[in-house]
């Protein structure tokens with residue numbers, strides 16, 4: 163989030179929630195927003211194909227066709243320009259490329275947008291007026307925006323909107339993606355991505371490579387090139403670049419799986435992920451995992467993916483270890499060990515460091531054991547944090563000691579005396595001026611046809627967590643929500659001939675599931691909504707791996723399906 167939950171909830175005059183089921187998937191923040199609407203009359207626009215719970219509190223619900231967000235946003239911005247509601251001084255002072263962007267937006271008059279999105283023209287005008295007249299206005303989104311082949315473009319178009327209205331760098335405004343997993347923000351900040359080191363420092367940059375090579379006592383490619391042959395004697399494996407830092411961008415998960423079939427990937431080390439449940443097109447994923455030479459899985463439970471593992475290492479859970487999580491507002495929080503790890507389980511960081519030491523020795527028996535171990539000897543996670551402080555500028559001043567005193571630290575926090583940053587981009591953007599990006603509507607990858615006439619959208623429900631390894635083990639949750647339900651509109655229920663029966667078969671071009679119907683107008687006619695919480699009826703048996711070309715995120719939100727009575 164560019165802003166913080168507090169300032170958004172307390173100071174925004176309007177919220178634009180687009181593609182986020184906030185009260186079910188981020189219930190704490192969802193409750194804060196609901197209160198803002200009820201108690202201080204903040205306006206709320208929700209753009210979501212489904213009638214999710216928070217629409218009950220909405221000033222306006224824009225129920226557009228899945229995968230038409232760009233058309234919707236361009237249409238709203240078209241009206242804002244037509245009415246002269248844009249923030250001209252912000253555009254002049256803080257941004258560039260406005261004219262090129264404007265030329266694209268002009269192509270989206272309300273009538274055309276109404277046709278693409280199925281939102282009536284009057285509603286578009288009403289929405290544009292609320293968004294432009296309530297300042298500051300905060301945009302909030304989640305997977306309804308990103309899980310599309312145009313995920314990155316959707317996000318850029320939301321940034322266009324906020325720059326056009328001058329809502330960036332101000333309390334109560336901003337662009338606010340709600341991060342999903344408890345520590346996904348932290349994992350990304352620490353370089354758990356194929357193209358960057360911690361703090362988004364590119365793996366392709368020679369300066370960055372040199373910095374990390376120095377910090378970790380490794381050689382750079384340049385240094386290796388300059389070395390004499392006899393010096394190379396001491397380098398265990400120069401040809402495999404084992405002891406230098408690679409400047410190659412790695413693969414994303416969604417590229418690794420097909421990479422197995424292409425022979426590019428021979429083994430996988432999976433930690434805390436259950437791809438058999440969460441990756442698109444399960445049959446394909448099973449096939450890929452079967453072809454691996456070796457799969458090491460580090461888990462807290464024997465998950466669905468465990469069936470394919472050669473070795474299963476027991477990781478300790480959040481309650482059994484001490485460290486930090488970084489939440490959606492870039493805030494680093496202490497997590498403290500409450501109980502001793504059960505059985506043989508060990509904290510993930512400890513397992514990784516043990517493995518690393520063993521691998522280093524295996525790679526070369528010529529390297530001194532101590533040298534190989536250097537850099538992997540951590541007493542605890544507070545010590546790991548010191549290394550983070552040294553190489554991660556935005557975390558430079560975030561230590562366990564400061565967090566233990568109760569300080570609220572949101573990155574960037576570059577030094578020990580820095581108070582952290584509540585709101586980003588207050589004076590300028592990371593690149594200097596904010597660049598408007600001309601973005602055109604592109605329809606979803608999979609189109610309905612006579613055989614697969616309906617659209618399936620997928621996501622989660624309040625009571626379960628993804629593959630359900632944790633939540634399906636909770637008795638109370640299973641009592642409330644014990645089997646997969648598929649939302650189907652009452653009109654479609656009639657057409658399908660449900661007539662009191664309740665089991666549906668949903669089939670896509672890749673597979674088929676049977677699940678109980680929940681007949682509800684939460685979904686519009688022509689659309690069903692399924693989750694991936696139960697292995698016996700997981701939506702991912704049906705989804706497909708069409709990817710956003712930049713982020714490589716699959717288009718989980720649009721699959722063409724056939725729905726029948728069982």
Ligand SMILES: Nc1nc2c(c(=O)[nH]1)N[C@H]1C(S)=C(S)[C@@H](COP(=O)(O)OP(=O)(O)OC[C@H]3O[C@@H](n4cnc5c(=O)[nH]c(N)nc54)[C@H](O)[C@@H]3O)O[C@H]1N2
Nearest residue numbers: 181182183187228229304305306342343621622624627628
């Ligand atoms: N209880 C619970 N909470 C969770 C999780 C969980 O598994 N269970 N998972 C966490 C994680 S990792 C994540 S990423 C977040 C996800 O949080 P959300 O993104 O809020 O969750 P989703 O269920 O993916 O729902 C996204 C919303 O997008 C809408 N949508 C679908 N297609 C479109 C579209 O084309 N355009 C627009 N504008 N909207 C669309 C859906 O109707 C839905 O309301 O939740 C986190 N919180």
Ligand SMILES: Nc1nc2c(c(=O)[nH]1)N[C@H]1C(S)=C(S)[C@@H](COP(=O)(O)OP(=O)(O)OC[C@H]3O[C@@H](n4cnc5c(=O)[nH]c(N)nc54)[C@H](O)[C@@H]3O)O[C@H]1N2
Nearest residue numbers: 434435436440460461462465477479620621628629631718
């Ligand atoms: N169809 C469809 N598919 C989706 C999505 C969608 O909206 N629709 N959403 C996608 C999104 S946004 C996400 S984030 C992914 C989530 O996909 P996954 O990350 O694969 O799902 P989780 O069930 O959260 O898997 C986490 C696993 O980690 C284990 N675990 C928990 N704590 C620890 C720990 O401390 N250490 C270790 N080693 N393991 C631990 C749990 O037992 C669990 O099996 O799903 C994606 N898949």
Ligand SMILES: [Mo]
Nearest residue numbers: 341342343346
């Ligand atoms: Mo997520």
